[in-house]
Amino acid sequence: MAKRMVTWLLLLTGGLVMLTPLLYMFSTSLKDASDVYDLRLIPAAPTLDNYVKVLSDGRFLRWFANSIGIATVVTISNVFFDSLVGYTLAKFRFRGRYLVFIAILSTLMIPTEMLVIPWYVMARNFGWLDTYWGIMFPGMMTAFGTFLMKQFFETVPNDFLEAARVDGLNEFAIFWRVAMPLVTPALSALAIFTFLGNWTAFIWPLIVTTSKELYTLPVGLSSFAVEQAIQWELIMTGAALATLPTLAVFLVLQRYIVRGVVLAGLKG
Amino acid sequence: MQLADDGSGGRFWGGLGLRQKQVVWAWAFLAVPILFYALVRFYPTAEAFYIATTNWNLLTKPAFVGLANFERLWDDPVFWKVFRNTVLYLAIGTPVSLLLSFTIAYHLDRVRFMHGFIRALYFLPFLTTAAAMAWVWRWFYQPVPIGFFNDVLVAFGLPQQPFLRSTTQALPAVLAPAIWAGLGFQVVIFLAGLRAIPTTYYEAARIDGVGNLTILRRITLPLLKPTIIFLVVFSSIGFLRIFDQVYNMTSGDPGGPLNATKPLVLMIYQTAFSSFQMGYAAALTVVLFLVLLAVSLMQLRLLRDR
Numbered sequence A: 001m002a003k004r005m006v007t008w009l010l011l012l013t014g015g016l017v018m019l020t021p022l023l024y025m026f027s028t029s030l031k032d033a034s035d036v037y038d039l040r041l042i043p044a045a046p047t048l049d050n051y052v053k054v055l056s057d058g059r060f061l062r063w064f065a066n067s068i069g070i071a072t073v074v075t076i077s078n079v080f081f082d083s084l085v086g087y088t089l090a091k092f093r094f095r096g097r098y099l100v101f102i103a104i105l106s107t108l109m110i111p112t113e114m115l116v117i118p119w120y121v122m123a124r125n126f127g128w129l130d131t132y133w134g135i136m137f138p139g140m141m142t143a144f145g146t147f148l149m150k151q152f153f154e155t156v157p158n159d160f161l162e163a164a165r166v167d168g169l170n171e172f173a174i175f176w177r178v179a180m181p182l183v184t185p186a187l188s189a190l191a192i193f194t195f196l197g198n199w200t201a202f203i204w205p206l207i208v209t210t211s212k213e214l215y216t217l218p219v220g221l222s223s224f225a226v227e228q229a230i231q232w233e234l235i236m237t238g239a240a241l242a243t244l245p246t247l248a249v250f251l252v253l254q255r256y257i258v259r260g261v262v263l264a265g266l267k268g
Numbered sequence B: 001m002q003l004a005d006d007g008s009g010g011r012f013w014g015g016l017g018l019r020q021k022q023v024v025w026a027w028a029f030l031a032v033p034i035l036f037y038a039l040v041r042f043y044p045t046a047e048a049f050y051i052a053t054t055n056w057n058l059l060t061k062p063a064f065v066g067l068a069n070f071e072r073l074w075d076d077p078v079f080w081k082v083f084r085n086t087v088l089y090l091a092i093g094t095p096v097s098l099l100l101s102f103t104i105a106y107h108l109d110r111v112r113f114m115h116g117f118i119r120a121l122y123f124l125p126f127l128t129t130a131a132a133m134a135w136v137w138r139w140f141y142q143p144v145p146i147g148f149f150n151d152v153l154v155a156f157g158l159p160q161q162p163f164l165r166s167t168t169q170a171l172p173a174v175l176a177p178a179i180w181a182g183l184g185f186q187v188v189i190f191l192a193g194l195r196a197i198p199t200t201y202y203e204a205a206r207i208d209g210v211g212n213l214t215i216l217r218r219i220t221l222p223l224l225k226p227t228i229i230f231l232v233v234f235s236s237i238g239f240l241r242i243f244d245q246v247y248n249m250t251s252g253d254p255g256g257p258l259n260a261t262k263p264l265v266l267m268i269y270q271t272a273f274s275s276f277q278m279g280y281a282a283a284l285t286v287v288l289f290l291v292l293l294a295v296s297l298m299q300l301r302l303l304r305d306r
Helices: A002-029 A049-056 A059-091 A097-109 A112-126 A132-139 A143-153 A158-166 A171-182 A184-200 A203-208 A217-228 A232-267 B018-051 B068-074 B077-108 B115-127 B130-140 B148-155 B170-195 B199-207 B212-223 B225-240 B244-249 B264-273 B278-304
Strands: none
Touching: A002 A232, A002 B077, A002 B115, A002 B130, A002 B170, A049 A059, A049 A232, A059 A097, A059 A132, A059 A143, A059 A171, A059 A184, A059 A217, A059 A232, A059 B018, A097 A143, A097 B018, A097 B278, A112 A132, A112 A203, A112 B018, A112 B264, A112 B278, A132 A184, A132 A203, A143 A184, A143 A232, A158 A171, A171 A184, A171 B018, A184 A232, A203 A217, A203 B264, A217 A232, A217 B130, A217 B244, A232 B115, A232 B130, A232 B170, A232 B225, B018 B278, B068 B278, B077 B115, B077 B170, B077 B225, B077 B264, B077 B278, B115 B170, B130 B148, B130 B170, B130 B244, B170 B225, B170 B244, B199 B212, B212 B225, B225 B278, B244 B264, B264 B278
16 A cells, blocks of 8 residues: 555656646746746746737737648648548448558658658749748648548448448548548547647748748747747747647647547557 | 439449449549649659759759769768767667656556546646747756756756756757657557556466566566557657757757757758758658668568567
8 A cells, every 4th residue: 555655656746747847837937037047936926028028029929820720721631631531441442442552551651851852842843932831731631640540430330331322322421421420539539630740840841931920830939939049938938838729728628639649649 | 413323414424333433432532632642742752862863952953963972971970970869869769768658657557546637747748849848948958047957956966067068968968858748648558558458367367376577577568569569669760850859959059069969850951951952961861761661660570570
């Protein structure tokens, strides 16, 4: 019993240690510049001045909106197309099916970093540099999502689809109205993973954007932090702004997110 | 579509059997994705290999130089330094993070009281943005009186450490936030793996009077093998591709003192988008590809041995 208590305490302590960087980030974002060197976690005189300062020129709000918009569009695209392809590969029998599957799966082997140079060249040729589309186009579909969805659509009984066929639904309606509602856990897992991945994405938005108005939040924060040099309370405020939304969403949807991450991790 | 279905739209569609119609639907569904994968995945992959054999600064036409970029790379001391760093990120990061996360998950699995809360504490850093957290950690590493770590060291009467300013400490210092952020994911996956082991195995072992350590070695670890392999490969690939943390923690001097922290991806980024040596950068991406391919093939092999 005592041993169990000790284990429990150690686990809790470890968990709190894990939070230290986040706690100090929030704490410092609420401190006046003169209090930054004070190690106390609870600010002596908490103030929102830093947030006012950081948000006042509108840059952060713009980056915020960019990130939300981009992550949303890419997520919707992935949820639709990855499902459509996953469904087709799982439920249709046709020549070339296996080839298409292997071809898509093989792209998992190709790291993003290998493609950024050709993508950059492509974006330059098509005039997509420094545009929202330029940031989004490489991620509109993923092999990971396709594979994940295929796995789940395989568990959908064919009888359901046949029944819908007998009722005279066309194939797209069967996919959209019958099959999709049966795999909602997988859809939310895919949506969470895709959104999070795009929300935190750094290297490609950094490469493809040059105007500050088009920066995503991580890229904007990075340039902002370099500008502020040693004004750590402002940098921490920016970092807090980039972190708050995902943490807030997590606190509300904890169960779904953990389950989604496990689903995506193990099946994908 | 509705018209086509009742047979009045077009002789072609009406003349098709159910199976043939399905084939048409299948290719219709796949048309846009196939175009996407061809243009945004396969063509760029081939192009990356092609650019690697050229000398190109984006302004003039690419000049074919054969394997010259790879010869240059072989003789480039910076490349070898960077290669060594990349391997170090993997060789330290993967075992350390897996050992930590397994230990946490193994014990957390038996905890009922506040299980979800404690799990959430470990998981939260996984949801953060690496670029943002890099700045928090960078601040932690600053000298007295700014940096948290040095303040704590000094408070305990220990000497200050240079961390990011040192050629030996900088790499682990940059790696720490990457391990920290990834730990929660690994814990959650391990917990799912542990949960999937039937309790009857444990009960049978207990009845036979087998000790905890033996149960761990003979039952838990072997049954967790697929989970472990998945996490080894997943985290290895992550550490081999490390970039966000390094870029942000060493932005004044990218790659740290004497390139002490520079990973392959940062070298690729600089070569391509600061010096515009596209050919050389593409050759470096080919190296990255080959390393990642080796890791993936290792996974396939290990899984087959199961």
